[in-house]
Amino acid sequence: MFRNFIPYFIPLSEKKFLTFPLSFDIIISYLGERETLRQIVPPTNCPACNSVLEFVNDQLFCLNDSCSAKSAKRIEHFAKTLKIKGLGPATIARLDLFDLHDIYSLSQEEISLCLDSEKLGTKLHNEIQKSKSVDLITLLPAFSIPLIGSSATNKLAQHISSLYEITPEICIEAGLGPKAASNLYDWLVGTFIDHGYNELPFSFTCKTQAKVSLDDTKGTVCISGKLKSYPTKAAATQVLEKYGFIVKSSLTKDVTILLNESGIESAKTKKAEQLGIKIFNNLKQIIEE
Ligand SMILES: [Zn+2]
Numbered sequence: 266m267f268r269n270f271i272p273y274f275i276p277l278s279e280k281k282f283l284t285f286p287l288s289f290d291i292i293i294s295y296l297g298e299r300e301t302l303r304q305i306v307p308p309t310n311c312p313a314c315n316s317v318l319e320f321v322n323d324q325l326f327c328l329n330d331s332c333s334a335k336s337a338k339r340i341e342h343f344a345k346t347l348k349i350k351g352l353g354p355a356t357i358a359r360l361d362l363f364d365l366h367d368i369y370s371l372s373q374e375e376i377s378l379c380l381d382s383e384k385l386g387t388k389l390h391n392e393i394q395k396s397k398s399v400d401l402i403t404l405l406p407a408f409s410i411p412l413i414g415s416s417a418t419n420k421l422a423q424h425i426s427s428l429y430e431i432t433p434e435i436c437i438e439a440g441l442g443p444k445a446a447s448n449l450y451d452w453l454v455g456t457f458i459d460h461g462y463n464e465l466p467f468s469f470t471c472k473t474q475a476k477v478s479l480d481d482t483k484g485t486v487c488i489s490g491k492l493k494s495y496p497t498k499a500a501a502t503q504v505l506e507k508y509g510f511i512v513k514s515s516l517t518k519d520v521t522i523l524l525n526e527s528g529i530e531s532a533k534t535k536k537a538e539q540l541g542i543k544i545f546n547n548l549k550q551i552i553e554e
Contacts, residue, residue, distance in 0.1 A: 333363065374386070401470055404467055422473065482511045486523075
């Protein structure tokens with residue numbers, strides 16, 4: 266979504282200039298000499314596609330689904346979530362990517378040509394190929410579905426092994442809120458098919474994560490900082506749970522193992538040391554123990 270909050274009035278000190286999102290034409294006019302209150306007129310049209318903008322909860326939105334600014338943001342989020350290195354905003358613009366399909370349709374030669382570098386082209390093409398192997402747990406949050414991030418996806422993954430198993434009932438059973446559930450289901454029966462996302466080169470599957478009960482768990486793991494072994498905490502969580510561990514996002518009192526692969530001595534690490542919690546710097550060691 267193309268978000269930019271434009272307040273109607275902003276009080277300013279006399280000499281200060283207002284720096285504002287440059288993407289919008291902002292018309293500023295004085296409302297008197299001494300009182301330095303300036304009126305800011307919100308833009309009426311999207312600077313990228315010229316569609317009429319609409320206010321939703323005091324925020325301006327471009328509701329045009331084929332807006333280039335929105336599609337660039339969508340691709341940016343997708344590439345970031347899938348950890349496709351080298352596919353940032355500048356490259357997205359250079360490659361003229363408009364749709365998620367565009368990412369996977371480009372040949373190595375085409376990328377090299379657009380980037381004017383054989384080396385960069387090969388590198389990015391490899392990154393893109395590599396991203397095809399992600400499972401649903403990493404993939405689903407990449408589609409920018411409101412309220413469907415890695416936490417909701419992880420909940421779902423305890424009930425499904427494929428995207429095609431998602432039903433409104435499963436969403437509720439998995440503990441998704443009604444809004445998140447309806448967003449996901451609407452996307453699934455609408456956007457997913459309409460945009461041909463089902464033809465993207467993914468398996469759309471994940472291993473069903475068996476819920477581990479507190480009685481037969483091997484331990485409760487808290488992950489601190491960035492991981493080296495897996496691209497995301499969600500992916501690491503999936504592996505740990507598969508091996509019978511419970512994963513907590515904060516250092517609650519039932520945590521028995523702290524995983525710190527970054528080596529940075531975080532607040533969590535210090536607290537774990539004080540509490541005598543076992544600290545590991547590699548996920549593999551936890552599994553092998
Ligand atoms: Zn637009």
